Amino acid sequence: MxxxxxxxxxxxxxxxxxxxxxxxxxxxxxxxxxxxxxxxxxxxxxxxxxxxxxxxxxxxxxxxxxxxxxxxxxxxxxxxxxxxxxxxxxxxxxxxxxxxxxxxxxxxxxxxxxxxxxxxxxxxxLLDPRYVLETAQAKLKDKGLTPVVATELEFYFIDMEPGSNGLPLPPIIPGTKHRLKASQIYDLDIMAQFEPILAEINRACKIQGIPADTTIAEFGHGQFEINLLHVPDALEAADHCLLFKRVIRHIARKHGMDVTFMAKPYAECTGSGFHVHTSLLDANGANVFTGETDEASPTLRHAVGGLLETMLDMQILFAPHANSYRRLQPASYAPTACCWGYDHRAAAVRVPATKGVGARLEHRVAGADANPYLVVAALLHGINHGLEHKCDPGTAITPQEDLAKYKHLSGNWETAITRWKDSAAAQQMTSSDFHRIYSISRSAEYDIFATTVTAFECQTYAKKV
CATH class of the missing domain: 3.10.20.70 (Glutamine synthetase, N-terminal domain)
Structure with missing residues (x-):
């Protein structure tokens, strides 16, 4: 290349x-x-x-x-x-x-x-993830298109030390002796109690030029989401996300806590996602996704169609680890079907706006444990594929629709690895060297997990079989 x-x-x-x-x-x-x-x-x-x-x-x-x-x-x-x-x-x-x-x-x-x-x-x-994204962005720029990208990252504050079972513990609420143990969705009292650490995160972001924006308390105990503002450069957006995770980790430790970006740190709580909003500008700075009605424009539909068509092939980039697949389960507040919808958070691809400068799509599949460069590269490749082949995404899902008729994301790590290995789309996304070495990397990690005997297995089977 x-x-x-x-x-x-x-x-x-x-x-x-x-x-x-x-x-x-x-x-x-x-x-x-x-x-x-x-x-x-x-x-x-x-x-x-x-x-x-x-x-x-x-x-x-x-x-x-x-x-x-x-x-x-x-x-x-x-x-x-x-x-x-x-x-x-x-x-x-x-x-x-x-x-x-x-x-x-x-x-x-x-x-x-x-x-x-x-x-x-x-x-x-050729194996550098940032370069993989640079090549994906270049293919769109060759068409006179500039990606505009914004990210949303969910994460959990956790105790510095794990519990006696080795699993993460929710943090002690700042200024109290009480450990978080209940849902906190949009809870402003919880936000206020965590204000010192959240405020310092925002100050550090300003110093480092990271465009941190809205902060919300999420469902899980100690779970928050912070959004980063859009920028007209996919590389810069991924840089921001990568460095933002570093900011959160260091500031949390300064305040006597830690943070985890595991996709599913607690079985009983929601997982942490990495959502990516994307639009495209033409050479004149106009949003090519915008239309005249509340329906998605043909260009936006083609982009969504390309993402859906390549989604299963790219799943290992969105869910790279064993724990990633704990999140991608039914009724877990994470997408499981390869479908799209308007302002519909059960969809893998959501279209929150169809008109004006804000017309865009939101990709909701990746977990917070995924590499931002590789996730955004996969998205740009899917969008480019959709534009080149005029992919049809089908009909948008409706509220209460049965998702059984759609193709589903795999809940199995090995299946996702194999799909990537055998995928022509994955090979076309980047160099053959990256495709091969990344395949080996994921298979090697899978093999270690597949051959490791866990405490849970021993507790379950040692005296029962």
């Missing part, structure tokens, strides 16, 4: 930004270099401030194999990326516009997002 943003251009842009930042923050001591792999936490390294110039020269390196580490941070030998080939380094390429202060750090600190580049070719690493 061709380089979308030449390395030299990217470094020149970042060098100007770094010089301005150092003048504004002369006391800077540390730089946290961050990037996203397939799954798990953000990875990277800490640099002394004196090494910022090396970053601007493309002289900071990290093994390319780390992008495909499993959720436990271990090399997946079947990928052949690590010691099997000498574990070569790649270049950590800074992303212009992402050098920001870290307000929770104990010493003056900055952070910057990076992408992985090949050392010899000086081109993007």
């Amino acid at each position: 061709p380089t979308l943003t030449p390395m030299k251009t990217q470094l020149e842009l970042f060098k100007e930004e770094a010089e301005r930042f150092q003048k504004q923050h002369p006391d800077l001591e540390k730089i946290e270099v961050l990037y996203s792999g397939f799954c798990g936490p953000l990875r990277g390294k800490w640099l002394p401030a004196s090494m910022l110039s090396k970053l601007t020269e493309g002289a900071v390196r990290l093994p390319l194999s780390t992008v495909a580490l499993d959720v436990w941070g271990v090399d997946v030998s079947a990928t052949g990326l690590a010691i099997e080939r000498g574990d070569p380094d790649g270049i950590l390429m800074p992303v212009p516009g992402t050098l920001k202060p870290v307000p929770w750090a104990k010493v003056p600190t900055a952070q910057v997002l990076v992408t992985l580049f090949e050392l010899e070719e000086q081109t993007p690493h």
Whole structure:
């Protein structure tokens, strides 16, 4: 695949930004270099401030194999990326516009997002999730279309320590000795009690340029949703979401709590979703989804149709882990059928508005545990597929409609992995290398879960069979 943003251009842009930042923050001591792999936490390294110039020269390196580490941070030998080939380094390429202060750090600190580049070719690493999204967005830009993307992220505050059974505990309500244990949907009293931590999250977002907007208390005990404002750049929207999760985690820990983005941390409570709103602008800045009536325009219908047609093939990107499938169950406030509707939250794809600048679709399938770059890449690929093939989404669902007639999302992790492996659409979304290595990554994690004997199994069967 061709380089979308030449390395030299990217470094020149970042060098100007770094010089301005150092003048504004002369006391800077540390730089946290961050990037996203397939799954798990953000990875990277800490640099002394004196090494910022090396970053601007493309002289900071990290093994390319780390992008495909499993959720436990271990090399997946079947990928052949690590010691099997000498574990070569790649270049950590800074992303212009992402050098920001870290307000929770104990010493003056900055952070910057990076992408992985090949050392010899000086081109993007094909396995880097951010580059996967960049290529998906480029296909729409080649048509003169600019994606406008906004995200909504649900999460749970939890206790710093798990319960005696090893499972997460809801947090102690700030200012009290009482643990949350009831539904709190839209509860303003709960919001008020959590105001110190929520307010600090918003302040940190402002410092880091993350456009945090509405906050609501959700169904689960300790569950909240915070929305991020739309931006006319899918890469920037995914950057915001990734860094927003980091903000929430660090501020929660500062307040004596932790946070989980597991799709389903409690069996008895609702799961946490990652909802993505998308529209498209033409070369003149006009929303191509807008129509004249309350019915979806042909272009919007085609986009929805493409998402529905590719949804099962892309499900492993929306639900990448074992726990993801606990959320995708009937009557769980998560979509289970491949259908669409107007302002209908049981639909996998919801159309909240059909006219004016706000005409858009909302994809509701992904869990909060999914990689934002890969989710948005899958969405853009589906939309592009729908526009190219003029996909028909069928009739919008109605309230109380029986969803049995629709194709259903798989509730089985292995099925979703196999569907991705065998999918032509998945292979077309990105490079053959990414498709193959991501398949191996998901199968390897599945195999570990499939062969691990759990405490629940032993409690159930040890003295019964």
